[in-house]
Amino acid sequence: MLVSIAELAARLEDPDQVVIDCRFNLQQPAAGPGLYAEGHVPGAFYADLDQDLSGPKRPDLGRHPLPAVDSLQKLFSGFGIGRGTRVVVYDEGGGALAARLWWLLRWLGHAEVGLLDGGYTAWCAAGLPVSKVRPAQRAGSFVPQPGSMPVLTTADIEASLGTGKLLLLDLRARDRYLGRVEPIDPVAGHVPGALSAPFSENLDAGGRFRPPGELRRHYAALLGGRPVAEVACMCGSGVTACHGIFALEPPGWPGVGLYVGSWSEWIRSAERPIARES
Numbered sequence: 001m002l003v004s005i006a007e008l009a010a011r012l013e014d015p016d017q018v019v020i021d022c023r024f025n026l027q028q029p030a031a032g033p034g035l036y037a038e039g040h041v042p043g044a045f046y047a048d049l050d051q052d053l054s055g056p057k058r059p060d061l062g063r064h065p066l067p068a069v070d071s072l073q074k075l076f077s078g079f080g081i082g083r084g085t086r087v088v089v090y091d092e093g094g095g096a097l098a099a100r101l102w103w104l105l106r107w108l109g110h111a112e113v114g115l116l117d118g119g120y121t122a123w124c125a126a127g128l129p130v131s132k133v134r135p136a137q138r139a140g141s142f143v144p145q146p147g148s149m150p151v152l153t154t155a156d157i158e159a160s161l162g163t164g165k166l167l168l169l170d171l172r173a174r175d176r177y178l179g180r181v182e183p184i185d186p187v188a189g190h191v192p193g194a195l196s197a198p199f200s201e202n203l204d205a206g207g208r209f210r211p212p213g214e215l216r217r218h219y220a221a222l223l224g225g226r227p228v229a230e231v232a233c234m235c236g237s238g239v240t241a242c243h244g245i246f247a248l249e250p251p252g253w254p255g256v257g258l259y260v261g262s263w264s265e266w267i268r269s270a271e272r273p274i275a276r277e278s
Helices: 005-010 031-038 069-078 098-107 119-125 154-160 174-178 212-223 241-248 262-266
Strands: 017-021 086-090 113-116 167-170 231-234 257-259
Touching: 005 119, 086 098, 086 119, 098 113, 098 241, 113 119, 154 257, 154 262, 167 212, 212 241, 231 241, 241 257
Parallel strands: 017 086, 086 113, 167 231, 231 257
Antiparallel strands: none
8 A cells, every 4th residue: 555665666668567746735726737847757648636636516515515427437547556466656745635636536436546654755855856747648448446435424423423423533633623724615613523633643743654553543532433334534625535535444444434424515505513612
């Protein structure tokens, strides 16, 4: 799942490999494509979070709904992804955005996908080559198998409140979870009963993933022995939540659920309860 800088560099010319740049700024959406144009891993395609990795906006949905399956099929086929293609995804650093593409590929049944540990920052720090050339579209034959990863709806979360049957991990920064600040969404706080599990705690001081043993101890304290089927991740809009799902897999919790709508969808109705802590 984790691909090292050295491993990607050694296989950069592999014809059976596709590399995808996912850099994006939630508060400055035009920044990601601009960064890609300035320089990227040679041969890497670009996937835009808003345009490619999310579906059309609706008043009742979160900020980043799931894209239509046929749209993703067309996108991935154009990247040259087919059965057996090795895919490597990256963003600026820790994988908080690239994990969304990792999850989408897994959700559609493509298992051969990894995340570049340290991202573009680590690639450049290693003095490896960069390119401004956008690769030509390819003629892939991506065959989607939607439903290969579990998805939870807002109705599912509402039904679980107070039952103890679902553990919801909130991957946003702790101050957002507590309701002290909210830089993106109009309402601050968290879903009652959810536990704070900031995605930044999956990473070391250098922005790389902590070893599986450390992640296992970290999440074991949160999960308390619960089976995977009773665990789901959320965030602001279902993007960085995928980072938690990614981090939970190597230590032994594969296939944790994703609450796609997350906080930005939960607050669409004033009738849904909100928790805040001082």
